[in-house]
Amino acid sequence: MNSQLAQVHERRREIHRIERNQIGRINEQMRRLDLDRRYLENLSERTVAQQMQLDRIHERIAVLQSDFEPLAAQAAALRRQLVENRLEYSLATGQVRSITVGDLVHVYAPNQLHFLQRVVLFFQHIWSFLSEYPREANTEGGIWPAIFGTFIMTVLMSAAVTPFGVMAAIYLREYARQGLFVRAVRIAINNLAGVPSIVFGIFGLGFFVYFMGGNIDRIFFPRATEMGTPTFGTGGVLWASLTLALLTVPVVIVATEEALAAVSRGVREGSLACGASKWQTIQYLVLPAAAPGILTGLVLAMARGAGEVAPLILVGVVAFAPSLPVDGLFPFIHLERKFMHLGFHIYDLGFQSPDSEAAQPMVFATTLILILLVVALNLAAILIRNRLRRRYASQAF
Amino acid sequence: MPDPAIKTAVTPQASVTTSDVPLRADYISVRNFNFFYNGVHQVLFDLNLDIPERQVTAFIGPSGCGKSTLLRNINRMNDLIDGIRHEGDIFIDGHSIFDPDIEVISLRKRIGMVFQKSNPFPKSIYENIVYSLRVAGRHRKSELDEVVERSLHAAALWDEVKDRLHQSAFGLSGGQMQRLCIARAIANQPEIILMDEPCSALDPIATGKIEDLIHELKKQFTIVIVTHNMQQAARVSDRTAFFYLGKLIEYNSTEAIFMNPINSQTEAYVSGRFG
Amino acid sequence: MKRFYQGELENLRTQLLVMAERTVTNISDALAALHGGDIQLAERVIKSDDVIDELEVAIDAEASRYIALRSPVASDVRLLIVIMKVSHDLERMADESTSISKRVIRLMESRHMLEMGMLPELSLQAVDLVREVVECLVGDDSGKAESLPMRDKEIDQMHRRNFQFFTEKVQGSPELASDYIDLIFISKAIERICDHATNIAEEIVYLLRGMDIRHTEKTKRANV
Ligand SMILES: Nc1ncnc2c1ncn2[C@@H]1O[C@H](COP(=O)(O)OP(=O)(O)OP(=O)(O)O)[C@@H](O)[C@H]1O
Ligand SMILES: [Mg+2]
Numbered sequence: 001m002n003s004q005l006a007q008v009h010e011r012r013r014e015i016h017r018i019e020r021n022q023i024g025r026i027n028e029q030m031r032r033l034d035l036d037r038r039y040l041e042n043l044s045e046r047t048v049a050q051q052m053q054l055d056r057i058h059e060r061i062a063v064l065q066s067d068f069e070p071l072a073a074q075a076a077a078l079r080r081q082l083v084e085n086r087l088e089y090s091l092a093t094g095q096v097r098s099i100t101v102g103d104l105v106h107v108y109a110p111n112q113l114h115f116l117q118r119v120v121l122f123f124q125h126i127w128s129f130l131s132e133y134p135r136e137a138n139t140e141g142g143i144w145p146a147i148f149g150t151f152i153m154t155v156l157m158s159a160a161v162t163p164f165g166v167m168a169a170i171y172l173r174e175y176a177r178q179g180l181f182v183r184a185v186r187i188a189i190n191n192l193a194g195v196p197s198i199v200f201g202i203f204g205l206g207f208f209v210y211f212m213g214g215n216i217d218r219i220f221f222p223r224a225t226e227m228g229t230p231t232f233g234t235g236g237v238l239w240a241s242l243t244l245a246l247l248t249v250p251v252v253i254v255a256t257e258e259a260l261a262a263v264s265r266g267v268r269e270g271s272l273a274c275g276a277s278k279w280q281t282i283q284y285l286v287l288p289a290a291a292p293g294i295l296t297g298l299v300l301a302m303a304r305g306a307g308e309v310a311p312l313i314l315v316g317v318v319a320f321a322p323s324l325p326v327d328g329l330f331p332f333i334h335l336e337r338k339f340m341h342l343g344f345h346i347y348d349l350g351f352q353s354p355d356s357e358a359a360q361p362m363v364f365a366t367t368l369i370l371i372l373l374v375v376a377l378n379l380a381a382i383l384i385r386n387r388l389r390r391r392y393a394s395q396a397f
Numbered sequence: 398m399p400d401p402a403i404k405t406a407v408t409p410q411a412s413v414t415t416s417d418v419p420l421r422a423d424y425i426s427v428r429n430f431n432f433f434y435n436g437v438h439q440v441l442f443d444l445n446l447d448i449p450e451r452q453v454t455a456f457i458g459p460s461g462c463g464k465s466t467l468l469r470n471i472n473r474m475n476d477l478i479d480g481i482r483h484e485g486d487i488f489i490d491g492h493s494i495f496d497p498d499i500e501v502i503s504l505r506k507r508i509g510m511v512f513q514k515s516n517p518f519p520k521s522i523y524e525n526i527v528y529s530l531r532v533a534g535r536h537r538k539s540e541l542d543e544v545v546e547r548s549l550h551a552a553a554l555w556d557e558v559k560d561r562l563h564q565s566a567f568g569l570s571g572g573q574m575q576r577l578c579i580a581r582a583i584a585n586q587p588e589i590i591l592m593d594e595p596c597s598a599l600d601p602i603a604t605g606k607i608e609d610l611i612h613e614l615k616k617q618f619t620i621v622i623v624t625h626n627m628q629q630a631a632r633v634s635d636r637t638a639f640f641y642l643g644k645l646i647e648y649n650s651t652e653a654i655f656m657n658p659i660n661s662q663t664e665a666y667v668s669g670r671f672g
Numbered sequence: 673m674k675r676f677y678q679g680e681l682e683n684l685r686t687q688l689l690v691m692a693e694r695t696v697t698n699i700s701d702a703l704a705a706l707h708g709g710d711i712q713l714a715e716r717v718i719k720s721d722d723v724i725d726e727l728e729v730a731i732d733a734e735a736s737r738y739i740a741l742r743s744p745v746a747s748d749v750r751l752l753i754v755i756m757k758v759s760h761d762l763e764r765m766a767d768e769s770t771s772i773s774k775r776v777i778r779l780m781e782s783r784h785m786l787e788m789g790m791l792p793e794l795s796l797q798a799v800d801l802v803r804e805v806v807e808c809l810v811g812d813d814s815g816k817a818e819s820l821p822m823r824d825k826e827i828d829q830m831h832r833r834n835f836q837f838f839t840e841k842v843q844g845s846p847e848l849a850s851d852y853i854d855l856i857f858i859s860k861a862i863e864r865i866c867d868h869a870t871n872i873a874e875e876i877v878y879l880l881r882g883m884d885i886r887h888t889e890k891t892k893r894a895n896v
Contacts, residue, residue, distance in 0.1 A: 266516035273472060274529035274581065275506035284532070289519050605675055612676040631741040632677060656740045 004085060005107055011078050018075045024323075026068050033057050033064070035229070129365060134320065143366055145321055149237065149339035150306055150373065152325055156241035156335075157248065157305045162298055164245065165252025166287075172253070173260045174282060193250035201311025204243030209235055209315055231336050235316030237325045238335035243315050244308060248301035255297020259290035292385040299381030303374045309343035317341045319348040342370040421490065423447035424619050425471060425589065429485035432466055436480050440466050442643045443485075448636075453611060453620045455634035455651065457627065459671065462640040464623045468591050471621065472508040473501050489589070506533065509582030509618075513594040515574040517566035517581075522558055525566045525577055529585035544584050552580035553610055572603025579610060583618065590614065592622040596629065608633050627667055631655045639663045677742050681751065684734050688755050688762075691727040692806045694720065695762045695769075699802055699865060702769035703795040706776045706858065707788075714773035714780075721770045728763040732756060747879075754879040758809070761868040761875075765802070768861040768868075775854040784851050789837040791859060794830045798862045798869075801827070805869045805876075814880035820873040821885075824866060831863040 040046065040054040088098045113121065132142030176182045213232035221231045232238075263286045271281040287294075309317075318338045325337045346366050349359040425448035432441035440463045448454045456464040469475045470487060473494060487494050494504055506529070518525050526548050527541045535541070545562065549555035554576045558569070566577055575595060582590055592611075596604040604626075611620060611633045624630050630637055630651065637654040639647045639662075647654060647663040658664045665671045698717050705714035735752050738744065744752055779786070801823055808817040838859070841852045874886050 264516070266512060266514055267518055269474060269477070270510075270512065270516040270518065270578070270581075271528070271532075272477070273474065273505055273508075273510035273512075274532060275502055275585065276528070276532040277502055280532045284528070285518055285520075609676045628743040631743070651741065652737060656737065 008082060011082055015075050015078050018071055018078075022071050023068065023075070026064050026071070030061065030064055030068075033061050037061065130369070140362075143342070143345060143362075143369065145324055146340040146342045146345040146366070147369065147373070148324055148326075149317075149321070150342045150370070153237055153241050153244070153312075153339065153341065154302055154306045154377070156237065157244045158298060158302055160242055160245035161248050161252050161301055161305075162294075165249045165297070165301075166256050166294060168249070169253045169256035169260060170282060170287075173257045174278070174286070189250045189253050193254070197247055197308055198310045198314075200243055200247045201314035204239055204246070204311060204315040205235075208239040208242055209233065213239060234336075235314070235338055236336040237316060237339040240312050240316040240339070243311050244305040247308065247311065248305050251301045251304065252294075252297045255300065256290065256294045259293020259297070260286060262293060263289045292388045295381050295385045295388070299378055299385075302377050302381070306374050306377065307343060307370065309341065309347060312341055312344060317344045319344070319352065342366055342373070346370065420450040422449045423488075424450035424490060425621070426488040426491075427467070427485075428488070430467075430470075430487060431484040432463070432470060432475075433482040434478070434480065436482055440643050441470075444645050446638055446645055446648050448619065448621060450619050451615055451617070452635040453615050453622060453633050455630035455637045456621065456623045456640060457625070457630050457637060457666070458640035458646075459666070460625075463643040464640055465593050467640075468593055468621060468623055471589070471591055472505050472510055474510070476501060506585060507588050509585075509587040509590045511575070511578050511582050511590065511592040511595045513597055515571065515578050515598070517569070517574050517577055520566065521563045522566050522569070522577060523562040526581050526584045528581060533585065548580040548584045551583055551610075551614065552576045553606055554580055570603075572599045572606065575599060575603065575607060576610070579607070579614075583614065587618065589619045589621070592620065594623055594625060597625065604629070627655075627669070639666060641666070677738075680734070680738060680742070681744070681748060684731065684738065684755055685751065687727065687731055687734070688759055689806075689810055691724060691731065691759060691762050692809055694724055694727070695766045696799075696802050696806050698724065698766050698769045700799045702772040702776070703799060703862070705773060707792060707795065709776075709780055711777055711780050714776045717773040718770050721766050724763060724766040728759045731759045747882075750879050750882060754875045757875050758872050761872050765865045765868045768865045772858050772861050775858050779851055779854055782851055784848055786848065786851055786855065787837075787841065788855070789834045789859075790830045791834060791855065791862075794827065794834065794859060794862050797823070797827055797830070798866050801866055802869045805872050808873060808876050812876075812880055814877050817873040817876040817880075818885065821870045824870045827863060827866045831859050834859040 037054065037057045040050055040057070043050065046054065083100045086098045086100050088096060090096045108121065110118075129142050130147065131144050133144060135141035172182055172185065210233065213230070213234065213236075217230050217233040267285055267289065268281055271285050272278075276284070316338050318340065321338050321340050323334075323337065325334050325339050326332060346363055349366065350356060350363045353359040427444050427446050427448075430441055430444040431439060433439050444467065456468065458464055466475065470483065471489075471494070475481050483495070489504075489507075492499065518528060520528070523541075523545055524531075526545045530536075530541060530544060546555065549558065554573060557573060558577075561568070566574065569577060575598075579590075579592075579595070596607055599607065608629060611622065614620060615635075622630075622634065634651045637649065637651045638645060639654065639658075639660070641662055647658060647660045649659075653659075654663060655667055658667060662671075698720060701713050702717045704710065705717065735756050739749075739752055742748075801820065804816065805820060807813065808820070835856060838852045838856045842849045842856075845852075871886075874884075877883065877885050
């Protein structure tokens with residue numbers, strides 16, 4: 001029984017390896033070649049060079065096809081093996097049922113496990129929940145792609161919002177003449193923080209996806225665009241991150257401005273009196289001293305961004321993404337890909353799944369993970385901030 | 398108005414000089430200087446005074462009389478404030494500091510400043526001292542090490558901090574911080590040191606150390622010090638200027654000001670009978 | 673901790689000691705001229721008095737500068753006050769020795785044989801007292817300084833006997849009257865020198881112990 005189960009696991013892993021990695025790689029190449037082939041075939045007239053290229057593409061497609069077929073056959077064979085054996089079992093009521101062994105995920109007898117084994121099992125479940133791909137239309141399996149998608153989106157968002165927000169704050173606080181215009185800008189920034197997030201989603205769709213993405217596609221991927229398969233011109237993790245960066249930039253600006261204002265006049269004057277220029281003063285003294293405050297702002301921004309769902313629906317989040325934005329295929333980071341997100345995953349499980357009753361545990365577990373992620377981000381930043389603060393413990397007077 | 402370019406020789410009191418170049422009696426020369434905050438609020442009125450090279454000159458006077466304002470004009474620290482305006486001129490070694498050809502940063506590199514409230518940077522003791530070198534683009538470690546040791550020795554702080562140069566400057570006591578600020582001010586070998594009430598937050602022992610230090614430093618630097626402490630002015634300075642309501646009331650050798658002032662207001666102020 | 677300006681106070685004290693040494697020399701020279709009939713020595717005393725006057729002026733100026741600029745307290749302020757008083761006493765003592773010297777020159781010029789009464793003994797006592805006072809000043813010896821005012825009584829008595837003796841001489845031999853009157857003044861001058869020496873001794877006690885022993889019962893009784 002157990003050995004059979006192990007065999008089943010082994011086969012599943014094999015199928016996964018073949019389908020996701022090998023066949024995936026072939027598919028990717030096929031897709032590109034296919035695009036070129038269709039483009040070339042659609043031309044009314046072809047130059048000699050183009051004709052030669054087309055022929056070459058046909059050859060390569062044939063080669064790939066021949067690579068593909070044995071792999072596909074292998075996978076199919078493995079699948080067949082999975083359903084070969086059936087398990088018959090009887091319920092306590094006396095009914096007899098049967099199930100193909102290939103459908104089994106775990107087999108264990110809870111009442112026969114002693115305490116330690118239960119604990120181990122408990123953690124195994126948690127681990128597989130965190131590390132596995134979803135199965136059965138998200139209602140089973142793990143949520144790893146959603147965690148990873150949330151994480152990568154938050155990182156990208158921080159990378160975009162930090163320089164932008166900090167530079168804006170430095171300009172407003174240190175360089176701009178404090179007049180009517182700067183006051184107006186400040187008010188505008190505060191108002192920006194109060195704009196409903198779906199509005200940012202719409203703006204992101206219009207500006208980033210259609211305008212910027214569309215232009216990028218026209219310039220760099222003209223063939224794919226003509227064939228109606230946009231690359232950047234559709235929602236993706238990059239556009240989602242930038243949209244959230246816009247959403248959170250007021251938080252960073254306000255926090256940074258406050259942190260800059262808190263750097264004492266004495267330190268600034270001391271620096272200038274040493275013959276430093278204004279920018280040197282900011283670079284060497286003001287920014288390091290303001291770093292804890294800036295980090296606080298960034299944490300608030302990250303926490304807000306990580307929990308935001310509505311705008312993402314418009315700019316690239318999907319219920320199920322076949323591949324992560326980072327994988328083994330060149331160029332390894334695919335910022336144009338659609339991605340999964342914990343917040344949207346919750347929505348999808350709770351309201352879009354065929355059997356929402358059955359999905360309830362998943363909804364709660366996913367929600368917990370999302371909250372834990374936000375708490376962890378906050379804690380990490382608070383720790384960093386306190387460390388920085390302690391290093392430059394404020395003057396004792 | 399004497400031509401500031403004419404060099405006048407002066408024998409410094411009790412100061413040892415190695416160079417043969419005669420020291421200038423008008424090293425810093427303030428001429429018909431008026432100063433306004435917010436464009437109209439005049440705080441300095443037609444000041445004329447010559448500050449001699451490598452001597453200690455003290456500015457005294459009641460609070461709000463404009464001592465700090467004049468001091469901060471010498472290194473153009475007031476440039477930071479919006480709406481300031483000045484008339485007249487200030488010359489250092491014969492050159493106007495308001496000359497458009499003179500860059501304010503290079504001016505400040507020649508002038509060290511010590512503030513009333515000690516303001517160490519949120520950095521290590523070492524980095525505090527080498528700051529003025531770093532901003533001048535000098536990063537060679539051997540040079541920086543040497544400057545740190547020399548400046549800390551000069552500021553009489555070396556023995557107290559030599560084992561913790563790379564710890565935060567905020568771990569020092571108030572007096573040590575102020576001496577650190579002095580060390581920082583002299584690190585890049587300025588010509589002038591401006592001190593705005595450097596001992597106002599210090600105990601008598603720290604004050605004494607700093608006064609001794611000033612006495613040492615005048616062998617090398619021209620020092621201008623603002624102080625509210627009459628005894629301090631009397632102890633450390635060679636010349637004293639008494640200001641009242643933005644005007645220079647009396648400017649003379651410290652001995653004359655404290656023993657035989659000409660003006661009755663000066664007499665009343667130095668003897669504590671003012672107001 | 674030694675402050676940079678405390679050297680000034682030490683210099684001042686050294687200057688005072690120099691002045692004291694010179695004064696002692698002048699006194700003993702003047703008395704030696706009196707008893708040895710040495711006109712040149714007497715002239716030298718008169719001349720060197722200027723140096724002592726200058727020293728007094730310099731010490732006064734420096735001390736008042738120090739008081740004005742250095743705000744001295746405690747033993748420093750006692751030292752300064754004592755320095756100023758002692759320099760004044762010394763200057764007075766030097767003046768007395770100058771007047772002795774002038775009278776010695778006059779007496780030598782009149783070439784009369786005179787009886788000296790107790791003057792030799794008085795001179796010895798006076799020079800001894802002045803020397804010891806200066807030693808106390810140099811050696812910071814308050815114990816000895818406290819005992820010195822007692823001697824004043826003896827010296828006063830000698831002077832009083834001299835006064836009687838020389839007054840009788842004036843009445844006895846009118847042709848020598850002016851010479852004997854000079855001797856009376858010399859005796860008086862020596863007595864004044866000892867008074868100043870006594871003052872210095874009292875000031876030394878004040879300097880070192882911070883207490884005033886002038887006009888106390890002890891010294892008053894001694895003076896009666
Ligand atoms: N930034 C400023 N804007 C407007 N007025 C100012 C400013 N700084 C100083 N003043 C005014 O200028 C006058 C002189 O000030 P300043 O600081 O030079 O006085 P001060 O002599 O240094 O006094 P204190 O001894 O109290 O330091 C004061 O009346 C003060 O109110
Ligand atoms: Mg001031």
